[in-house]
Amino acid sequence: MKESAFKSVKDLPATHVLGSGTPACAGCGALEGIKIFCDILGDKTVFVNAAGCMTLLTVYPFTPFRGSWIYTAMASAPAGAQGVRDALDLLIRKGRLKPKDDLKVVVLTGDGSAYGMGLSSTSAAIYRELDFIYICYDNEGYGNTGYQFSAATPHAARTATSKGVGGYWGYKKDLFSIWAAHRPTYVATVVGTEPLDMARKIEKAKDLKGSKLFIVLSPCPTGWRFEPAETIEVGKLAVKTGAWPLKEYINGKVVHTKIPLPRGKRPLVEEYLKRQGRFAHLFSPTRNEEVLEEIQARVDAYWEGVV
Amino acid sequence: MIRKLLTGNGAAAWGARLAKIDYVPAFPITPQTEIIETIAHWIDKGQMDCRMITMDSEHSMITAAGAAAATGVRVFTATSSQGFLYGMEMIYTVAGWRAPFVLVNVSRGLSAPITLEPDHNDVLAARDSGFLQIHCATCQEVLDSVLFAYRLGEDERVRLPVIVNLDGFYLSFTREPVEIPDDKKVDRFLPPYDPEETHFRAGDPISQGVVVLGGSQYSYFRYETHLASLNALVVFEEVSIEFKELFGRSYQPVEAYRTEDAEIIFFMMGSFATKAKDAVDCLRSVGRKVGLLRPRLFRPFPVKAIIRVLEGKKGVAVIDQNLSMGKGGVLHAELCSALYGVADSPPILVSFIGGLGGRDIIREEFYEMAAVTMKAIERGETPPPRLLYTTEEMMRMKGLQSIARVEQLKREEKR
Ligand SMILES: Cc1ncc(C[n+]2csc(CCOP(=O)(O)OP(=O)(O)O)c2C)c(N)n1
Ligand code: SF4
Ligand SMILES: [Mg+2]
Numbered sequence: 273m274k275e276s277a278f279k280s281v282k283d284l285p286a287t288h289v290l291g292s293g294t295p296a297c298a299g300c301g302a303l304e305g306i307k308i309f310c311d312i313l314g315d316k317t318v319f320v321n322a323a324g325c326m327t328l329l330t331v332y333p334f335t336p337f338r339g340s341w342i343y344t345a346m347a348s349a350p351a352g353a354q355g356v357r358d359a360l361d362l363l364i365r366k367g368r369l370k371p372k373d374d375l376k377v378v379v380l381t382g383d384g385s386a387y388g389m390g391l392s393s394t395s396a397a398i399y400r401e402l403d404f405i406y407i408c409y410d411n412e413g414y415g416n417t418g419y420q421f422s423a424a425t426p427h428a429a430r431t432a433t434s435k436g437v438g439g440y441w442g443y444k445k446d447l448f449s450i451w452a453a454h455r456p457t458y459v460a461t462v463v464g465t466e467p468l469d470m471a472r473k474i475e476k477a478k479d480l481k482g483s484k485l486f487i488v489l490s491p492c493p494t495g496w497r498f499e500p501a502e503t504i505e506v507g508k509l510a511v512k513t514g515a516w517p518l519k520e521y522i523n524g525k526v527v528h529t530k531i532p533l534p535r536g537k538r539p540l541v542e543e544y545l546k547r548q549g550r551f552a553h554l555f556s557p558t559r560n561e562e563v564l565e566e567i568q569a570r571v572d573a574y575w576e577g578v579v
Numbered sequence: 580m581i582r583k584l585l586t587g588n589g590a591a592a593w594g595a596r597l598a599k600i601d602y603v604p605a606f607p608i609t610p611q612t613e614i615i616e617t618i619a620h621w622i623d624k625g626q627m628d629c630r631m632i633t634m635d636s637e638h639s640m641i642t643a644a645g646a647a648a649a650t651g652v653r654v655f656t657a658t659s660s661q662g663f664l665y666g667m668e669m670i671y672t673v674a675g676w677r678a679p680f681v682l683v684n685v686s687r688g689l690s691a692p693i694t695l696e697p698d699h700n701d702v703l704a705a706r707d708s709g710f711l712q713i714h715c716a717t718c719q720e721v722l723d724s725v726l727f728a729y730r731l732g733e734d735e736r737v738r739l740p741v742i743v744n745l746d747g748f749y750l751s752f753t754r755e756p757v758e759i760p761d762d763k764k765v766d767r768f769l770p771p772y773d774p775e776e777t778h779f780r781a782g783d784p785i786s787q788g789v790v791v792l793g794g795s796q797y798s799y800f801r802y803e804t805h806l807a808s809l810n811a812l813v814v815f816e817e818v819s820i821e822f823k824e825l826f827g828r829s830y831q832p833v834e835a836y837r838t839e840d841a842e843i844i845f846f847m848m849g850s851f852a853t854k855a856k857d858a859v860d861c862l863r864s865v866g867r868k869v870g871l872l873r874p875r876l877f878r879p880f881p882v883k884a885i886i887r888v889l890e891g892k893k894g895v896a897v898i899d900q901n902l903s904m905g906k907g908g909v910l911h912a913e914l915c916s917a918l919y920g921v922a923d924s925p926p927i928l929v930s931f932i933g934g935l936g937g938r939d940i941i942r943e944e945f946y947e948m949a950a951v952t953m954k955a956i957e958r959g960e961t962p963p964p965r966l967l968y969t970t971e972e973m974m975r976m977k978g979l980q981s982i983a984r985v986e987q988l989k990r991e992e993k994r
Contacts, residue, residue, distance in 0.1 A: 316781045320646070330789040332796060340779045342649060342676070343788035344642050345668050351639030355604065355646030355654075356779060358630055362601050362652050366628075369651075373781040393642075396635035 278471045285311040291336035295328045299500025301491035301507055302326060302409035304464030306380070309407055309486075312474045315339045318356055318375045322349035322390055324382030325416045326409065339375065347389040349379045350397035353404045376405060376478070383410040383424035386487075387445050398454040398483045405478065406485040408447070411492035419495035426515075427570075428563050429550045431495070438563070439553060447487055452521040457482030459521040460529075463489040465507025469518055469529055476522075489516045497549025509544040514571045517578070528578055535575065541568050585757040587750030588613035590718040591657065591683045591743070593757070594725025596627055597765045598681075601652035601772075603631040604643040608662040609695050610747040611685040615657060637666035644680050645673025645740070649787055651778030653729070653771070654680035659747060660687035660701045667704060673740055674709025674804065676787050679732035679772075680740050681725055682710070686849070687747040688936035696937025697746040699849060699901040703909050709804045711741040711811050712877040714848045716834070718755040720875075721745050723828060726760075729769055730818045736810040744877075746850040748937060764825050808879045815876060832881035834873040835888045837863060841870030843952050844889060844925075845945065846914060847898040848874055851934050855898070858945030869949055874910075882917045889918065894927035894956045896948045900934035907964045908932055927955045933967035940967060 278284060289310040296303045302325060310317075315338035321327055323346035330341050344352035357377045363369035381390055386408035394406065413431050414420045420433040423445040434440040451459045458477040462470040470488075477484040491506040493499065498506055510516035511530060518530040532538045542564055545551040554560045585593065591614050595603070605615040621627040634640040637658050648654045658666065663684055673680075684702050688694040702712065711731055713724045721743065728741035745751060779785065791797050815832055823829045834852075837859050838844060845855040852873040862869040872888050872895075874881060889895065899908025906912065911930040918924040929952045933940045944967055955962055 315784070318779045328790055330786050332789050332791045335784075335786050335789070337786070338784065339781075340784040341786040341789070342646060342779075343790075344646070345638075345672055348639050348642035348669065351604075351634055351642040352646040354632065354634070354639075355602075355643035355648075356650045358602060358632065358643070359647035359650030359652040360779070362630060362647075363650070366601070369780060375779060375781055392635045393639045396639065400632070 276472045276475060278468055278475060281468050284467055284471055289315055289338050294336050295331060296325065297494045297500065299493040299503040300325070301464055301503050302411055302488065304503065305409055305462065305470070305488035305490055306407065308464060308467055308470050309378070309474060310337070312471055313376055313378065313405070313478060316375050317378050318342065319378050319380050320344060320349045320352040320356060322346050322379075322381035322385040323416065324385060325411070326380055326382070327416070346385050348393045349381050349385065349390060350393045350402070350404070350406065353377045353379045354397055354400070354402055357403055377403070379404060379406040381406075381408055382415065383408060383412060384414045384422040386410070387423040387447050391450075395454065398451065398456045398485070401482050403481055404483060406483065407488060408486065409488045409490040411490040411495055412444070413492075413495050415492055415495050419492075427567060428554060430553060431550065437553065439550070448519070448521070451485050452526065454483075455524065456485060457522075458484040460485070461487045461489070461517060461519055463507045463511060463516060463518070465491070465504045466511055466518060466530065473520055473529070495550070497552075498547050502547060506544070506547050509539070509547065513539050513541045513544045514575050515541050515544050517574065531579065532575065534579070535572050541571050580761050581759050582756055583759055584754045585718050585722070586613065586752055586754050587715070587718045587721050587745045588685065588752070589617060590722040590757050591725060591745065592617035592621075593759055594722045595655040595681070596621060597760060597762065598653065598655070598726055598729050598769055599766075599771070600629050600655040602647045602654045603629060604634050604640045604647070604654070604656055605631055606634055606637050606640045606658065606662060608659045610687060610751040611657045611659040611662070611683070613751065614683060614685070637662040638669055641666040641669035641673060641682070644682070645669065645676050645678045648673075648678035648680040648740070649676050649778065651772070651774035655683075656680065657683040657685065659685040660689055663701045664689065664704060670705050670710060671708045672788065675800070677738040677804070677807070678740060679729075679738055681728045681732065681743060682740060683725065683743045683745070685745055685747045685751045694936040696748055697900075698935045698937070699744075702742060702744045703901050705742060706878065706909070709739055709808065710878065711737070711739055711808060712744060713741065713875055714744045714877055715750065715875070716850050716852050716873060718750060718753070719757045719828070720830075721750065722757055722759070723822070723826070723830065726765060726769055727818060727822065727830065729772075731811050731814055733772055734811075734814045735775065737807050737814055739804070739807055739811070744849070749850040760826050768821060768825050811876075811879050812881060830875065831884065832874070832876040833884045833888065834875055836871040836873070838870035838872055838888050840868055842868040842893045843870075843949055843956075844892055844895045845869070845871045845898060845948070846895050846910065847871075847900065848877065848910065849900060851898075851900055851940060854940055854942075855945060858942050861942060862946065862949055867949060880913060880917065885914070885917055886921055886924065889925055890923050892925040894929065894952045895925050896929050896931060896952045898931045898933055898940070898948065902932050902935060911964070926959070927952065927961055929955055929961060930964035931967060932964065938967070
């Protein structure tokens with residue numbers, strides 16, 4: 273494997289491909305992630321989007337993207353990517369498009385689509401070894417419709433449809449493993465607040481053939497309820513506490529790209545939870561020790577299995 | 580040119596082959612399967628230079644079809660019934676992309692209850708989608724309509740996807756002699772697809788299906804699509820002349836059969852119209868002045884062509900092979916709105932529902948419909964809509980119901 277061009281944060285592109293002035297909320301972690309993708313993928317791209325917050329990036333007659341864009345529907349962005357990829361290949365093979373005018377096909381969907389409604393079309397695309405990049409910006413809920421829980425919502429989080437004392441009853445679905453079980457070319461978890469890790473992964477995967485899939489944890493001030501200025505800190509805590517493992521799947525193996533400090537030395541998950549209004553009911557009026565312990569135990573158990 | 584015995588499905592596949600399609604996203608459903616099987620077979624044998632891909636659903640299939648068309652290749656796909664409805668979200672969406680391709684729908688009644696046999700509720704669910712719709716009555720028409728459809732949809736004044744509809748079983752599996760047009764002539768009629776500016780390529784970015792802010796912008800794009808659909812009426816006439824010159828067959832947006840001196844007209848779509856033709860001949864032989872008018876083009880709705888035929892007629896028997904629950908026949912409502920307020924239009928439009936789930940409409944029922952319409956004309960009063968169903972059918976149904984009841988009693992006894 274060739275060495276990364278990104279040795280330190282200073283090596284990351286200084287000028288951005290994605291334009292500014294989008295309708296996304298201030299401090300949107302999803303947008304931070306997408307910016308890094310655009311910087312590294314360049315402008316020879318066509319983004320195939322599913323319904324979600326990022327659909328509002330292109331509002332007629334403006335687009336922040338330098339490349340092309342097609343909005344499909346909530347369930348079928350990977351199918352749209354299949355159509356575009358196949359058509360580009362056909363045009364090149366039949367001499368109707370110059371190979372230099374080829375594009376990278378990039379699916380962009382939220383977690384609601386990726387973890388749920390879009391799973392069938394995604395599974396089918398991976399199984400067909402579709403040559404594409406999938407960016408799932410994971411804000412852990414149906415953000416665009418007012419932040420209801422999705423299959424990506426973490427346990428106990430309060431959302432518009434889990435306002436009860438316990439918050440969300442469910443547990444976040446393990447999409448990384450579901451995707452990896454398809455044995456695609458590449459799967460990674462990333463977060464925009466770890467730009468170096470993210471840039472290296474995109475760089476490594478982008479020119480490989482086949483399905484390259486990314487789950488981008490996307491701190492969402494509006495849904496998670498924290499101040500927009502705190503996005504970076506929240507994202508960093510997700511990694512430091514071990515709540516969001518950074519890893520990749522390649523050549524049949526899962527490798528963790530950033531291992532938090534050992535148990536006892538790393539900050540408790542509650543440091544991460546405390547920063548978010550969606551978990552406030554776990555801390556006041558009284559601490560919900562039981563749930564906090566359960567969440568911590570799950571994270572600890574995860575890392576015990578890794579190290 | 581060769582002549583072959585082809586099923587409606589075979590004719591649809593031949594249409595796709597002659598159109599030199601680039602791409603076929605597919606998903607199987609009875610009674611459409613023969614179309615995609617035939618194309619797959621031709622691709623395997625190297626007789627078509629085309630990529631076929633089986634998707635995970637019709638929703639995905641129509642997404643891929645639209646996305647590939649938007650990228651600039653010629654796309655064909657086919658479905659039926661449940662599959663058609665499963666993809667409905669995308670049927671509306673891809674029309675908004677203004678991405679032309681051809682979708683053959685093999686009509687089949689919708690669940691529940693389940694049937695494999697045809698009626699038109701599936702395809703009519705796409706009535707307001709922006710897709711053009713051509714409805715076929717013969718296998719020859721199926722093949723020709725696929726070629727026609729590409730010319731219509733790809734025309735720069737239209738740029739819309741097109742549905743070519745044929746009835747399951749009655750056409751899909753019925754063999755008829757079909758003229759397969761000469762390859763070279765088809766190439767003259769249908770040159771390769773030129774997407775002009777509207778496709779994805781590096782250095783020339785475009786955005787498709789974007790958000791608009793507010794009703795004004797939204798209305799603009801919706802009106803544009805509507806007007807583009809109406810343009811297809813003009814394009815149809817032009818294409819029709821060319822088609823006649825090259826292949827000798829003439830197609831109008833409506834088929835008028837023995838209508839000129841007719842007083843009463845049967846008005847219906849699809850292959851069952853051939854049954855109406857037969858009834859017209861019989862009624863004519865006993866001196867009844869009856870004719871048939873069959874819209875081939877359903878979207879855009881060829882209002883002018885319909886008025887031209889129906890002007891001065893005394894009455895119309897509209898036979899709907901569909902049912903809008905709580906309202907009645909869709910075609911009847913369409914015709915009423917097209918004729919209302921038009922001078923000299925027929926004062927009597929009688930509504931009949933028949934042929935649901937492939938139920939036959941026999942000759943005698945056509946006689947009866949003509950008689951009912953005649954009586955209505957004489958009285959100057961339109962009777963309520965009629966659901967075609969005979970006493971014998973009702974008896975058979977009651978028989979089945981009593982068997983069901985006995986079976987249930989037996990089960991209860993066992994418990
Ligand atoms: C078929 C369908 N059902 C529901 C919706 C409504 N809808 C629009 S965006 C959205 C939420 C999508 O959630 P996610 O994929 O997580 O993206 P986010 O909004 O969080 O960015 C929903 C439910 C839709 N557009 N289409
Ligand atoms: S709701 Fe969250 S994900 Fe959506 S735009 Fe706002 S901050 Fe970003
Ligand atoms: Mg979301």
